[in-house]
Amino acid sequence: MFVLFGLLIIKLKTMNGNIYICLNEETYKSNIPEILDNGNPITFEDMGAKNKELFGGVNSIVVNDENFYILEMSASWIKGEVSSLLALGEGLEFPSNALLSNKEAREIIQDNTDFSDLKF
Numbered sequence: 001m002f003v004l005f006g007l008l009i010i011k012l013k014t015m016n017g018n019i020y021i022c023l024n025e026e027t028y029k030s031n032i033p034e035i036l037d038n039g040n041p042i043t044f045e046d047m048g049a050k051n052k053e054l055f056g057g058v059n060s061i062v063v064n065d066e067n068f069y070i071l072e073m074s075a076s077w078i079k080g081e082v083s084s085l086l087a088l089g090e091g092l093e094f095p096s097n098a099l100l101s102n103k104e105a106r107e108i109i110q111d112n113t114d115f116s117d118l119k120f
Contacts, residue, residue: 018055019075020105021085022095028069033084036075044071059105061112068095068112070105 028044031037042050048058048071055072062068075081082099089097095108 018072018102019082019085020070020072020100020102021088022098022100022105022108023069023071023088024092024096025067025069027088027097033081033088035079035084036081044069047071047073059109061109063095063108063112070100070109072105 023044030043031041032044032047034041045058048069051071051073052058055074059070060067061070075085085099089099092098100108
């Protein structure tokens with residue numbers, strides 16, 4: 001039982017999840033929370049470009065004439081990184097700086113993307 005519990009603790013210490021976040025333009029152009037920058041300040045915009053190979057490109061959408069950017073990133077639940085991302089959306093209306101599940105990210109992109117220009 002102790003070995004199983006010990007393995008669970010080891011697994012939890014390394015747990016990172018893919019997080020989707022829908023950022024308003026102001027936040028997208030600003031620095032990521034300090035807890036996430038590993039001592040190297042970087043904007044969400046630059047992080048999206050840097051992580052393109054790992055997570056794919058940043059999706060941009062327009063909702064009510066405002067630009068939003070949906071990024072996929074990895075953040076730790078244990079180290080407080082997810083909490084710092086949640087705090088970005090405090091007091092703001094959805095979709096500004098909202099954390100999203102994979103399904104929610106797909107839905108908001110589909111609902112706010114004009115596919116009529118696509119040629120098959």
